Amino acid sequence: DTGVSQNPRHKITKRGQNVTFRCDPISEHNRLYWYRQTLGQGPEFLTYFQNEAQLEKSRLLSDRFSAERPKGSFSTLEIQRTEQGDSAMYLCASSLSGDRGYTFGSGTRLTVV
Amino acid sequence: AQRVTQPEKLLSVFKGAPVELKCNYSYSGSPELFWYVQYSRQRLQLLLRHISRESIKGFTADLNKGETSFHLKKPFAQEEDSAMYYCALMDSSYKLIFGSGTRLLVRP
Secondary structure: OOOOEEEOOEEEEOOOOOEEEEEEOOOOOOEEEEEEEOOOOOOEEEEEEEOOEEEEEOOOOOOOEEEEOOOOOOEEEEEOOOOHHHOEEEEEEEEOOOOOOOEEOOOEEEEEO | OOEEEOOOOEEEEEOOOOEEEOOEEEOOOOOEEEEEEEOOOOOOEEEEEHHHOOOEOOEEEOOEOOOOEOOEEEOOOOHHHOEEEEEEEEOOOOOEEEOOOEEEEEEO
16 A cells, blocks of 8 residues: 555646546545645635544635545545636545544646636 | 734744744634644655654654744754744644744755
8 A cells, every 4th residue: 555646646627617626535534624725825624524424624625626435445526617716735544434634645736727 | 813923924944043933823712733844845744743742853843832832942953944834733633733834944
């Protein structure tokens, strides 16, 4: 197990297009988190899953954003009709219930042109 | 409101000098606080957490509930400590609330 894996590493898309990112957590971790980080800011919480259940969504997650974790393993984050303001680094992290320490992936950098 | 404040965007020190990265928080409950570090071209990684009261790479941080602070300290900075440091608060639903980060630059 090589840690939390995110694909793609970089994505450039035109405004209005849909994009999907994938996160593969550490295999025994049952919690999976998505964060967004813009330039000069710390990561901001978007949503998290415990197994396949999505337990919380931030108000930052507009109706253009959807996340899934269908079998409690990998997760996808989809952004529909992308806007320039969606340009950011999207980070995934995983953890075990009861363990407060997250393991982060390297992130997917999205650029909307 | 739950908030983490890191007042310094950049802290520049010379090698061997003491370092203190400031972090203040606002939280109504009993806080759990963390420091995460991001070295150049690497992923964000946990440096230390207040509940374990450990010292990692010579860094320590003490939770001061009276001052609502969790400053990160190291007595003698090394060049390899140059990185982005984020203070974070874990809320009751296990999500992390991050500060905006402080870039530490250790000059030779």
